[in-house]
Amino acid sequence: MSLLLFLAQTLRIAIPYLFAAAGGALAERAGVVSLTLEGFMLGGAFGAVLGSHYTGSAWIGLVTGVAWGLMLALIHAVCSIRYKADQIVVGVAINLFTVGITRFFLQLAFESSSNSPRVAGFGGDAGSSAAAFLTNPLVWMGIVVMPALWWVVQKTTFGLRVRAVGEHPQAAASVGVPVNRVRYVAVLGSGALAALGGVYLALDQHQFTDSMTAGRGFIALAAVIFGRWDPLRAGLACLLFAAAETLQIQLQAAQLIPSQFVAMIPYVLTIVAVAGVVGRSTPPAALGRTTD
Amino acid sequence: MTTSPSPTPAVRLTAIEKRFGAVRANRGASLEVRPGEIHALVGENGAGKSTLMKILSGAMPCDGGTIEVGGRDVTGWTTAEAIASGVGMVHQHFMLVPTLTVAENVVLGREPVSVGTFDRARAVREVEQLSEQSGLIVPADRLVADLSVGEAQRVEILKTLYRGARILLLDEPTAVLSPPEVAELWKVLRRVRDGGATIVLITHKLDEVMSVTEQVTVMRQGETVARFATRDTTPEGIAHAMVGRAVDLSVREGRSVGREAGGAPALEVRDLVVRGARVDRAVNGVSFTVAPGEILGIAGVEGNGQTELLEAIAGLRPVAGGRVLLGGADVTTLDVRARGDAGLSHIPEDRHRRGLILEYSIADNLILGQQHHFQRRGVLDGAAIAANAATQIAAYDIRPTDAALPAQALSGGNQQKIVIAREMARPFTALLAAQPTRGVDVGAIEFIHEELRKARDAGKAILLVSAELREVLTLADRVAVMYGGRFVTVLPRREANEEVLGPYMTGAKREDAA
Numbered sequence: 001m002s003l004l005l006f007l008a009q010t011l012r013i014a015i016p017y018l019f020a021a022a023g024g025a026l027a028e029r030a031g032v033v034s035l036t037l038e039g040f041m042l043g044g045a046f047g048a049v050l051g052s053h054y055t056g057s058a059w060i061g062l063v064t065g066v067a068w069g070l071m072l073a074l075i076h077a078v079c080s081i082r083y084k085a086d087q088i089v090v091g092v093a094i095n096l097f098t099v100g101i102t103r104f105f106l107q108l109a110f111e112s113s114s115n116s117p118r119v120a121g122f123g124g125d126a127g128s129s130a131a132a133f134l135t136n137p138l139v140w141m142g143i144v145v146m147p148a149l150w151w152v153v154q155k156t157t158f159g160l161r162v163r164a165v166g167e168h169p170q171a172a173a174s175v176g177v178p179v180n181r182v183r184y185v186a187v188l189g190s191g192a193l194a195a196l197g198g199v200y201l202a203l204d205q206h207q208f209t210d211s212m213t214a215g216r217g218f219i220a221l222a223a224v225i226f227g228r229w230d231p232l233r234a235g236l237a238c239l240l241f242a243a244a245e246t247l248q249i250q251l252q253a254a255q256l257i258p259s260q261f262v263a264m265i266p267y268v269l270t271i272v273a274v275a276g277v278v279g280r281s282t283p284p285a286a287l288g289r290t291t292d
Numbered sequence: 293m294t295t296s297p298s299p300t301p302a303v304r305l306t307a308i309e310k311r312f313g314a315v316r317a318n319r320g321a322s323l324e325v326r327p328g329e330i331h332a333l334v335g336e337n338g339a340g341k342s343t344l345m346k347i348l349s350g351a352m353p354c355d356g357g358t359i360e361v362g363g364r365d366v367t368g369w370t371t372a373e374a375i376a377s378g379v380g381m382v383h384q385h386f387m388l389v390p391t392l393t394v395a396e397n398v399v400l401g402r403e404p405v406s407v408g409t410f411d412r413a414r415a416v417r418e419v420e421q422l423s424e425q426s427g428l429i430v431p432a433d434r435l436v437a438d439l440s441v442g443e444a445q446r447v448e449i450l451k452t453l454y455r456g457a458r459i460l461l462l463d464e465p466t467a468v469l470s471p472p473e474v475a476e477l478w479k480v481l482r483r484v485r486d487g488g489a490t491i492v493l494i495t496h497k498l499d500e501v502m503s504v505t506e507q508v509t510v511m512r513q514g515e516t517v518a519r520f521a522t523r524d525t526t527p528e529g530i531a532h533a534m535v536g537r538a539v540d541l542s543v544r545e546g547r548s549v550g551r552e553a554g555g556a557p558a559l560e561v562r563d564l565v566v567r568g569a570r571v572d573r574a575v576n577g578v579s580f581t582v583a584p585g586e587i588l589g590i591a592g593v594e595g596n597g598q599t600e601l602l603e604a605i606a607g608l609r610p611v612a613g614g615r616v617l618l619g620g621a622d623v624t625t626l627d628v629r630a631r632g633d634a635g636l637s638h639i640p641e642d643r644h645r646r647g648l649i650l651e652y653s654i655a656d657n658l659i660l661g662q663q664h665h666f667q668r669r670g671v672l673d674g675a676a677i678a679a680n681a682a683t684q685i686a687a688y689d690i691r692p693t694d695a696a697l698p699a700q701a702l703s704g705g706n707q708q709k710i711v712i713a714r715e716m717a718r719p720f721t722a723l724l725a726a727q728p729t730r731g732v733d734v735g736a737i738e739f740i741h742e743e744l745r746k747a748r749d750a751g752k753a754i755l756l757v758s759a760e761l762r763e764v765l766t767l768a769d770r771v772a773v774m775y776g777g778r779f780v781t782v783l784p785r786r787e788a789n790e791e792v793l794g795p796y797m798t799g800a801k802r803e804d805a806a
Contacts, residue, residue, distance in 0.1 A: 155410060160400065167392070171400075175371070175400050175402070
């Protein structure tokens, strides 16, 4: 297998991670725990297939996918910010809720408990040449999402305020920064970004399958932690995880090592990363805490 | 109580009411400040001073009463509106984001913008300009996390000036400063005042009131009880108004005859090294002894290793090097309970985090850490616990007296009395007292100081750490100054005073008297 093919495959796997991790980095920098990335992705994937199915347009699918992400993020924001619920509990609830609601609508819309019919998507048909995926606009968006987020966080007043409310919300409030409004925007942004990860998955495969995100949201969250909440480093972590996954697929095909062990690689890498092997990572000081 | 005839006061608060649950923090409190004056707002802890200032600064709404600023009724305004009208508050607990730079903190919420993005260069330039004008020297590009306490406070004041504050509210600004930093602060405040600003200073230090303010308003239990022109009053007069009775303010010195002679030390520390959370060697080779019947006071600006030192001696923090001896026996490897049973008592600096379990009853808190002495066949002995509670509540005048109440229902002073009662009741030879009177009212301070003296006179060895230099000078027989993890000097009480200790506290002078 050529190096180019390996890189292409890595990028293809990394795109959903990049979107979801961007969402995670944004919300967590503002002090809101992002256990919900998985749910946002799954909702985004289903929303995209619905939109694409009924209109025949992948672009409209993209919009409806993001709308689903925003809707779920709004639930998260209202519970966590307005009602100060425990953000981890809310996160778990939203993830389970999304699995259920997508299953429900899958049955309702497509009369199937496992998958939707084929819909219009991006980047050529499944099984077409590996280079075809470069025609997918989401790939290009995914490539720039982390640098763009870094620029927003580091260079704009909004980013400065996001960092302030994530570290010391009382201090931000004391100078008149509307803490809750900044957090709402960050959480909604995180919903839209993570949903794009799901949109990519669904429109790349041209269909929705039940629970198709398969834990990618959690791996993206691990990438955020691995990257110490910095968008650029989190982006590199996404690429690293994706490379491990590509390697796993290749090794599995080669049948050198029992496939079960090979399949563990990305997850072991995640555990190693999150356990702090790369040095201590300090989360935003106010992560998970709401204030009056 | 006289009211000044000034036509338009800078600030007028009338009949302010504020309730927190069952507690009435402000009960018809009032305040009137004339433009261009430095006005002291004094009162004991819990008198409602901070609440009143938070209401004035828009940080919280009031339940009743009116707020006027410059003659305009602004009742119920928000922080943002207050800032826009030139009212700025410097909080007791700094409101700074440690991961942002000085300049970013100063401009936060009012950031200079160019082409839609944050103009960092201009922020730095503006902060440097303002810094020069006001005499508040700060490194604009450094992270706030890397600043000293004094620098952080200057950033806080700059923040308010950057927002064009004409009325500055400062909540106990000197609590964390060393004497030279305090002098510097007064210089800056006078300069700001001479520039036309009005300053309200919350404090409970009467010497500050006398030396820098023109007017004093005294609060007690949520009410405004007195108002004086500073030059027409005395510290005793103010204290009387604060407490509602005459108070003895004379600093009673530790016995000038120290216990230089006599016997084996009750507590000995040799070459102690302790790692801190942020500093590698928070305690960097400290050695000392405390004799029976002696109080060794450790002075110093907070954050110079005092916390780590005491926690290491208590067994709460691992020791990276050195030894701790109690009555000659090495206890370095013993755990907290074993050290307690070996005769070590500990009044921790943070009663909420270490000293008490706030949800537990008074009775249970009174046996915390000694529960193994209050059991029979592995079951807690309710009768013994109740008897112990009854005795301690009476002996230490803990109020309210209902032993079943949770500790969080008590005032700070009474909570601290629980801790002190518990630690004094056990058999001990050495006592670690960290900030024993922090956040307690004047009456309780007197009581706690008396208890510490009694223990000393009964032959106990006491190691006292306090951020209040005055407290160290009041109680200690010998005074050590801790700076940068080391003892930079150790002096007998009679040679120690603020002028002598100041330079050591800032690190300007050291003799490494370890």
